[in-house]
Amino acid sequence: MYSQTAPLAANSGRPADVPALPLNQVVLGDSVREMAALPPGSVDLVFADPPYNLQLGGELKRPDESRVDAVDDAWDQFESFQAYDAFTRAWLLAARRALKPNGTLFVIGSYHNIFRVGALMQDLGFWILNDIIWRKANPMPNFRGRRFTNAHETLIWAARSADAKYTFNYEALKAGNDDVQMRSDWLFPLCTGQERLKDAGGRKLHPTQKPEALIARILLSATKPGDVVLDPFFGSGTTGAVAKRLRRSFIGIEREEAYAEAARTRIDAIEPLSEEALVAPPSAREAPRVAFSALVERGLVTPGAELTDAKGRFRAVVRADGTISLSGGQNVGSIHRVGALAQGAEACNGWTFWHVEQEGRRHPIDVLRARLRAEMGIAAE
Amino acid sequence: MYSQTAPLAANSGRPADVPALPLNQVVLGDSVREMAALPPGSVDLVFADPPYNLQLGGELKRPDESRVDAVDDAWDQFESFQAYDAFTRAWLLAARRALKPNGTLFVIGSYHNIFRVGALMQDLGFWILNDIIWRKANPMPNFRGRRFTNAHETLIWAARSADAKYTFNYEALKAGNDDVQMRSDWLFPLCTGQERLKDAGGRKLHPTQKPEALIARILLSATKPGDVVLDPFFGSGTTGAVAKRLRRSFIGIEREEAYAEAARTRIDAIEPLSEEALVAPPSAREAPRVAFSALVERGLVTPGAELTDAKGRFRAVVRADGTISLSGGQNVGSIHRVGALAQGAEACNGWTFWHVEQEGRRHPIDVLRARLRAEMGIAAE
């Protein structure tokens, strides 16, 4: 198919009764059955993005009355937790069989399914190395204001067994991360824009296409060039596209012909990176965003403290939850809103409007924010 | 102990055979037994930081450090996990019994135990609302360089059942977060420095003392002042200290006398915040209902007045009974229904959709409602 460092080695020297690996192919079929057809102990990494079993109720609308396009596909419907567990157990066992003794497994999921998956992994003897958080830079908001914005997904990284000598490219990751260790929380945007595959009607081809950057981080962390990556829920083929670009081999299993075909076309168009390009590029850092409540929580401002504007005309009291209340009224809200209310303005930057008196001097609360940012330093991203 | 909004109410009016709540006390004893001794349906929130390295009858090893022969490996793990699951199931059931029907539960854990806890919670009927990531600003590095820096812990927030009407202080959290929704990833530093309790020898008193800021975020999110918070693994008493400061009641259960005693001393020294620093900011949801007809009756809008949408595309006339009629048709109904009809939408918030022109300016009728609410508020005093 395309030049690889070691694809042939993976198939050479096998006995006549052991099937060949379908390297760099999209296999149409059931995950468990097709994994069972692979030679045991033959893949270096499994990346699995199984159905999440979302259990959605009715339809959900945005405040502007537009309808949220829910994941209501048949493949995400399970009768019960018991049925989901049986499904999970079956594919985990098949994946474990396909893994080399020193291979590792990544699974991604949400709170709907990840706890069940993780517990079953432990039951089956997988050895968890890390849980990893994909922090979404641009998650969908919670439209009804009834929960925290669901702004992350969870990955579990596990070795086939506790004593495995697994691959972890520690030095490369650290070098690409401004020379500090790669943490267990990763920040990436959703897969949108040009990267998102569209069908003939211009609609998204697959409801849950993952960003290539996320898969790239995984392959760069836990595989070497030429390694074999198995994805039993191939979908739109992101794993294959990234594997080809990073000069890894892949095996994709996908049940739906439409997805499999789209994935083949997608992967064919990929040009593998040059050998020397396969070093992790340094990641850029962002200015940390700090909320006023963080200042209160951290004790840089104490609840009950008084805020004033620069000239001392308006006064407000800091509350424990990070809101403030305007003196002489019952107006309570954010530093920005209350600042706007005080002035009768439509908007206000509370960070520069409000001041605190500390150590005999009055200074804007923005100074405290700067101090907190400095304290948080590297970790804030 | 200290002034609370409602501690007495929680114990009043109970039948003679129902035990009193040990409010604002540290109970020395076993979590499951002491929770079973509480009256059922009596607490608003449970915060649990369960151990994951229990030595149950010598059977259970630390999940992350057990080094056993490969031969016994799987069996031993199974035994260990089974014991841990039994322990988890027992305390989750006891906590569920102690919770009010609309109460919620927070559990914190790491990849060693959180998957088992989460799966069991689902099995027992808890309804997961969010999983929340505590991102550590200053995590301990991975010294061996064999894994990602373990830079977070996971919290699970769950209601007692799927149909519960749980407390979530959405508006306050948003206002304290620069007016954007609070996300599921929270950044806090570890508990260090002055906050960290020390024993007589100057060593840390408790191995897993949580930062007060983390607990404060939880209580401010999911409880009201005066609510009862139960912590079955009280340890150094962080939950009690934060509850007292935020004027919530607490019940702490701790097995080890040394921790219980240290917690009591710690909590006694806490001074509750002022009421002003804690009163909930007004939320639109909880604002007193004002009917549009009340505006007409009070003369803030006169019958016959014309309403338009923001851009003047739709017009309606106000009727004496508080209904409106769409111009150019015979549609009559509430401001909401007619607004929906005008746009061909399923629903519409008439308060923000319809505008009136008064004193030469066009503003939403919600402004008039706010004015009436203010008048009523003054009249009520």
Added chain:
DNA sequence: CCGAGTTATGAATCCCACA
């Protein structure tokens, strides 16, 4: 061509008081 304004959308377990 550029900038401002508008529209579209993403793995979502998303209301609640009252009759």
Added chain:
DNA sequence: ATGTGGGATTCATAACTCG
């Protein structure tokens, strides 16, 4: 318990429109 209807609710990003 079930149905009805008032009315509360969104953030980041990309694409598109228009002047």
